[in-house]
Amino acid sequence: MTTSTSPTNGPAPTAADRVTLAASARGLARVHGRGDAAVHALRGVDLDLPAGRFTAVMGPSGSGKSTLMHCLAGLDAPTAGTVEVAGQALERLDDTALTLFRRDHVGFVFQSFNLLPMLTAAQNIALPLELAGRRLSGAVRERHDLVVDVLGLRDRLGHRPAELSGGQQQRVAIARALVSEPAIVFADEPTGNLDSAASAEVLGFLRRSVRELGQTVVMVTHELDAAAYADDVVVIADGAIRAHLVEPSADELVATLRGER
Numbered sequence: 001m002t003t004s005t006s007p008t009n010g011p012a013p014t015a016a017d018r019v020t021l022a023a024s025a026r027g028l029a030r031v032h033g034r035g036d037a038a039v040h041a042l043r044g045v046d047l048d049l050p051a052g053r054f055t056a057v058m059g060p061s062g063s064g065k066s067t068l069m070h071c072l073a074g075l076d077a078p079t080a081g082t083v084e085v086a087g088q089a090l091e092r093l094d095d096t097a098l099t100l101f102r103r104d105h106v107g108f109v110f111q112s113f114n115l116l117p118m119l120t121a122a123q124n125i126a127l128p129l130e131l132a133g134r135r136l137s138g139a140v141r142e143r144h145d146l147v148v149d150v151l152g153l154r155d156r157l158g159h160r161p162a163e164l165s166g167g168q169q170q171r172v173a174i175a176r177a178l179v180s181e182p183a184i185v186f187a188d189e190p191t192g193n194l195d196s197a198a199s200a201e202v203l204g205f206l207r208r209s210v211r212e213l214g215q216t217v218v219m220v221t222h223e224l225d226a227a228a229y230a231d232d233v234v235v236i237a238d239g240a241i242r243a244h245l246v247e248p249s250a251d252e253l254v255a256t257l258r259g260e261r
């Protein structure tokens with residue numbers, strides 16, 4: 001069991017520093033508002049997210065989890081600092097390039113599923129490919145079929161969202177996020193609208209996408225049960241990283257969240 005904090009100013013580089021990073025941030029700050037009303041949502045965050053890991057982001061309400069995720073995903077611009085995703089510095093991209101970069105390299109899963117109600121599951125899943133002008137054939141078709149099978153959606157492809165359970169809808173949303181083989185998938189409270197059985201199922205599929213498809217998943221969650229599916233846990237408090245726990249035990253995680261470690 002290892003507890004590591006930000007490596008930037010730490011000791012000499014170790015083997016862990018040479019792993020491929022899906023995303024990283026340096027000196028990330030985000031201030032909302034100005035003057036007396038200014039809210040320092042992020043206060044100089046340094047973070048490395050290794051590829052092929054399932055990382056949960058936890059912390060109290062208002063601690064900066066969503067702001068961090070939005071900055072890492074290129075949905076929000078930091079006030080200061082840098083973000084790299086799949087080796088691309090996001091601050092070097094203009095709005096159009098950033099939109100294209102997100103489309104091709106970043107997947108999103110939201111609490112509210114965000115499926116298009118008039119489209120079938122199959123059409124929802126294929127939508128990112130269609131938007132990118134990619135045909136569903138050859139290697140793209142193979143990838144699509146693998147994702148559909150890993151998520152157990154083969155016999156639900158002709159259904160519209162209203163004809164699916166919440167858990168099935170979220171599995172479709174995950175398949176849609178994975179189909180273009182993004183460098184990183186951001187999931188914002190993906191089980192917030194699901195009962196415990198459906199939550200366990202969805203979390204199990206997110207974990208399979210990391211184990212079996214080699215994806216990188218970053219998930220914001222309030223729930224310890226959800227974080228238990230992740231490999232690593234980033235704990236954030238008051239806009240700063242308190243700890244980056246690598247495969248923590250439940251006790252270690254609870255103690256860190258309570259501020260005991």
Ligand SMILES: Nc1ncnc2c1ncn2[C@@H]1O[C@H](COP(=O)(O)OP(=O)(O)OP(=O)(O)O)[C@@H](O)[C@H]1O
Pocket residue numbers: 032033039040041059060061062063064065066067068
């Ligand atoms: N657009 C905004 N304008 C002003 N303040 C904001 C804005 N967005 C976030 N904040 C503030 O920034 C801080 C961090 O918010 P953030 O949503 O990142 O926290 P969080 O940890 O995701 O919270 P929660 O768990 O409640 O979703 C909070 O104090 C919040 O009120």
